[in-house]
Amino acid sequence: MSQKKINQKNKSKSLPRTHQKFTYTQLQAFNKQCRSQLRPDDRQWLKENGYKNVGWDGAIALYEKIIDYKAKYDLEEESLEDLFLEADRIGNKYQTSEEIEAFQAALAFEVNAIGDLIDQQFPDTTTEFIDYGT
Numbered sequence: 001m002s003q004k005k006i007n008q009k010n011k012s013k014s015l016p017r018t019h020q021k022f023t024y025t026q027l028q029a030f031n032k033q034c035r036s037q038l039r040p041d042d043r044q045w046l047k048e049n050g051y052k053n054v055g056w057d058g059a060i061a062l063y064e065k066i067i068d069y070k071a072k073y074d075l076e077e078e079s080l081e082d083l084f085l086e087a088d089r090i091g092n093k094y095q096t097s098e099e100i101e102a103f104q105a106a107l108a109f110e111v112n113a114i115g116d117l118i119d120q121q122f123p124d125t126t127t128e129f130i131d132y133g134t
Contacts, residue, residue, distance in 0.1 A: 019060050027059045034066045042069055 016023050022030060031053045035043060051062045078086075092100060 017056070019056075019063065022063075024056060024059065027063055028053050031059060031062050031066060034070070035062070038066065038069055 019027055035046065035053075038046075046062065046065060051065055052058045053062055075083075095103070
C-alpha cells in the first residue's frame with residue numbers, strides 16, 4: 001500500500017476536534033442559543049469587541065465570554081446571605097474542627113456583646129400587660 005493511501009486512511013479515522021465536549025457545530029449552536037439569552041448591552045459589547053461565532057478560535061473565545069457572563073448573572077441573583085453561606089462553606093473546608101469551634105465561640109461572644117450594646121443604647125421602656133383571664 002502506498003504512503004499516500006495510508007495517510008488518507010489514518011486521517012479518516014481521526015476523531016473530530018472538540019472543545020468542552022462540543023464539536024465545532026455544537027459549539028456554534030450553543031453560542032447562538034446562549035448569546036440570545038444575554039442582556040442586550042452585553043450582546044452589544046460582544047459585537048463591538050469582535051466576538052464572533054466563526055472559526056474555532058472565535059467560537060471558543062465567544063463560548064468562554066458567554067460562560068463568564070452566565071456566571072456573573074448567577075452571582076447577581078444570589079442574596080447576600082447565600083454568598084456568606086457559600087463563603088463559610090468554602091472556608092470550612094480548609095479549617096480543622098478545633099479552628100471552626102474556636103471561631104464559632106468567638107462569633108457567639110461578639111454577637112452577644114453587640115446585642116448588649118444595642119440593649120444599652122435602645123432600652124425597651126414599654127410595659128406590656130397580658131391578660132390570660134378572658
